[in-house]
Amino acid sequence: MRVCVQAEPFDLGAESNAFAAGVSGAGAVVTFTGLVRDNGGALAAMEIEHYPGMTEKAIAAMVEQAMARWSLADALVIHRYGRLAGRDPIMMVATASRHRADAFAAAEFLMDYLKSRAPFWKKELSADGAAWVAARDEDEAALKRW
Amino acid sequence: MMDVLYFAWVRERIGLPREKISTQAATVMDLIVELRGREERYELAFGDLDSLRVALDQELADFNAPLAGVREVAFFPPMTGG
Secondary structure (H helix, E strand, O other), X not given: OEEEEXXXXXXXXXXXXXXXXXXXXXXXXXXXXXEOOOHHHOEEEEEEEEOOOHHHHHHHHHHHHHHHHOOEEEEEEEXXXXXXXXXXXXXXXXXXXXXXXXXXXXXXXXHHHHHHHOOEEEEEEEOOEEEEOOOOHHHHHHHHHO | OEEEEEOHHHHHHHOOOEEEEOOOOOEHHHXXXXXXXXXXXXXXXXXXXXXXXXXXXXXXXXXXXXXOOOOEEEEEOOOOOO
C-alpha cells in the first residue's frame, strides 16, 4: 500500500500504470479520481487545508482496514492539499484484487471514509469571496453502509 | 502544558493555528467550557458543538474523552476530504 499526501499535482495516467504494473496476482484494478468542481467557471480556486501527521495516519488506517476486509493485492491513495484550480485532480484511489468485486467495494469504502474521516477542509474562492465547503449529511450517512 | 491546534474556520475564528495551553481540564468538554469563558473569539469558534470535531493525539475522540496524558488536542469542523 502507498499513501501520499502532497501539494504537488500527480499524473493520473502514470500513477495508474505504475500501480497496475506493480501488482501481482490481480485481475482487476479500480481507480477513482476526484476533481475540483469549477461550478460552471465561477470558482477561482480551491484551498485545501489538512492536519499534517494525522492525515497520513488516518488514511493509512483506512487502507489497512480495507486490506483486512477485502482480498486486495494492493491499494494506493494520493490526496493533494494547498491551492488548486477548477477541474484539477484533487485525489485518487486505486485498488487491485483478483476479481473486480473486491476492488470496487474497497475503492468505494475508501472514498466514503476519505470524505468524512480524513482531516481535510476545502475552501472555495470565487468572485463573491471565500467559503468553507460544508460537510454533507449524505457523506456521513454513507459510512453506515460499511 | 498541551498543544492545542485549530483548523479551517475554527482557526480563522480564533485567529491562531495553534497555542500552548496550561489547563486542569479533565475532559475535552471541560477544556471547551474553559476556552469559551476566556474570550469572545473562542465563544464564536466553539458556540455550535454540532459542527465541531476533536482529535486527541491525532485520533478522533468524543467530547467526554479524558485529557490525562494527552499532548495534542485539535479542534476542527467536520472534515471534507475526497
